[in-house]
Amino acid sequence: MIKVRKALSIILDSIRKPLPGEKVDLLDGPDRVLACDIRAKCTLPPFDNSAMDGYALRSHDTQGASKDKPRVLKVIEDLRAGYIAKKIIKDNQAIRIMTGASIPRGADSVVMVEFTKKVPGAKEAGEELIEVFKEVKMGENVRKAGEDVKKGEKVLKKGTILRPEDLGLLAALGVSKIKVARRPRVGILATGDELIDVKERLSRGKIRNSNSYILSGQIIKSGGIPVDLGIAKDDRRKVRRDIEKGLKEDLDILVVIGGISVGDYDLVKDVLLELGMDMRFWRVAMRPGKPLAFGTIDSIPVFGLPGNPVSSAITFEEFVRPSILKMQGVKNLFRPVVTAILMEGFRKKKGLRYFIRVKLKNKAGKFYAVLTGPQGSGIINSLVLADGILIAPEEVEELKKGAMVSVRLLRHGCDGEAV
Ligand code: AMP
Ligand code: MG
Numbered sequence: 001m002i003k004v005r006k007a008l009s010i011i012l013d014s015i016r017k018p019l020p021g022e023k024v025d026l027l028d029g030p031d032r033v034l035a036c037d038i039r040a041k042c043t044l045p046p047f048d049n050s051a052m053d054g055y056a057l058r059s060h061d062t063q064g065a066s067k068d069k070p071r072v073l074k075v076i077e078d079l080r081a082g083y084i085a086k087k088i089i090k091d092n093q094a095i096r097i098m099t100g101a102s103i104p105r106g107a108d109s110v111v112m113v114e115f116t117k118k119v120p121g122a123k124e125a126g127e128e129l130i131e132v133f134k135e136v137k138m139g140e141n142v143r144k145a146g147e148d149v150k151k152g153e154k155v156l157k158k159g160t161i162l163r164p165e166d167l168g169l170l171a172a173l174g175v176s177k178i179k180v181a182r183r184p185r186v187g188i189l190a191t192g193d194e195l196i197d198v199k200e201r202l203s204r205g206k207i208r209n210s211n212s213y214i215l216s217g218q219i220i221k222s223g224g225i226p227v228d229l230g231i232a233k234d235d236r237r238k239v240r241r242d243i244e245k246g247l248k249e250d251l252d253i254l255v256v257i258g259g260i261s262v263g264d265y266d267l268v269k270d271v272l273l274e275l276g277m278d279m280r281f282w283r284v285a286m287r288p289g290k291p292l293a294f295g296t297i298d299s300i301p302v303f304g305l306p307g308n309p310v311s312s313a314i315t316f317e318e319f320v321r322p323s324i325l326k327m328q329g330v331k332n333l334f335r336p337v338v339t340a341i342l343m344e345g346f347r348k349k350k351g352l353r354y355f356i357r358v359k360l361k362n363k364a365g366k367f368y369a370v371l372t373g374p375q376g377s378g379i380i381n382s383l384v385l386a387d388g389i390l391i392a393p394e395e396v397e398e399l400k401k402g403a404m405v406s407v408r409l410l411r412h413g414c415d416g417e418a419v
């Protein structure tokens with residue numbers, strides 16, 4: 001039996017190179033992983049432009065201006081966003097300008113419309129005049145070309161999981177196609193005579209295959225493509241046949257669920273060995289999830305996950321998810337861990353790392369963790385209700401109420417408060 005940390009390092013060491021990249025449209029980018037650095041081919045914004053609706057002017061023309069001593073300027077043009085001024089601003093002149101319009105030549109700043117007033121009757125008399133009530137600083141309300149992004153700057157790093165805002169930045173820079181890592185194909189083979197598919201009728205003694213569904217979702221959420229290999233019967237020949245069939249599906253990872261423990265019909269480990277698996281370990285010092293096997297067949301990482309739904313989901317989270325991310329070139333493989341105050345104590349077995357499902361409350365900047373109820377490895381609800389997984393270290397035997405504990409966040413939201 002090996003420790004969780006050791007198991008994880010063996011697994012991650014076996015994944016050396018990220019998968020090759022492929023080009024996709026920007027709109028197919030969310031949650032994909034960049035396969036190369038992106039450098040800006042232009043500046044952002046591309047030209048000096050107005051941050052406000054107002055008047056573009058020369059700042060020195062407003063020196064000493066105030067409510068009582070306004071400066072009068074002549075408005076020589078109207079400028080909307082998307083157009084260029086025809087005229088050049090000279091002394092005591094201004095151009096009415098809308099947010100986002102290019103700063104006219106001659107102007108160095110913009111005064112907000114709120115600090116100006118049209119001189120009544122002036123327009124009728126043939127010229128449009130405004131009063132400016134405020135001294136405007138050089139550069140005021142001007143968004144300078146390149147203040148956001150400079151040409152040639154590295155804006156996104158290889159290995160970034162793309163977020164919506166990244167796509168916006170890329171669009172602004174004129175990048176319409178991006179090179180992202182190919183999504184790993186992850187085969188899922190369930191095993192067990194007791195299992196039927198969700199669409200079949202339940203008869204006595206049978207249960208529905210829920211794990212393949214949890215795992216499919218987990219694979220998709222990690223950026224992989226689930227490849228459903230169905231359910232194998234607890235029969236050596238059939239398990240072997242289905243694994244062999246699965247291995248022909250161009251898989252990047254194979255996950256076999258169940259049949260990996262020490263029961264009479266736990267055949268998976270033997271079959272994997274028969275198929276030439278280089279078994280790196282079997283059994284990890286953790287709960288749930290102890291009977292976990294890992295190795296490679298023809299350099300494809302193969303996981304034998306324990307069959308209990310919570311065990312398979314937790315071992316996926318701890319070991320398979322980081323593998324799928326690493327295959328895509330992601331650097332940061334782990335979800336954030338927060339420190340929480342434990343609201344009910346529990347005892348545990350020394351030597352095993354426990355993964356306790358907890359609900360979190362977030363109050364006044366602190367997290368409070370409550371167990372999601374019974375923690376049996378067959379209780380799917382202990383996972384469904386969980387905001388996070390409390391990771392209880394190997395060396396402790398008891399965690400008391402009030403203890404500070406580490407909780408890996410499983411979802412963005414938990415019971416919190418508006419700030
Ligand atoms: P095993 O690891 O095959 O001994 O299975 C342990 C427990 O998990 C048994 O109660 C199985 O019925 C259950 N189990 C195994 N595979 C699945 C599955 N795909 N979906 C739901 N339960 C499962
Ligand atoms: Mg079984």
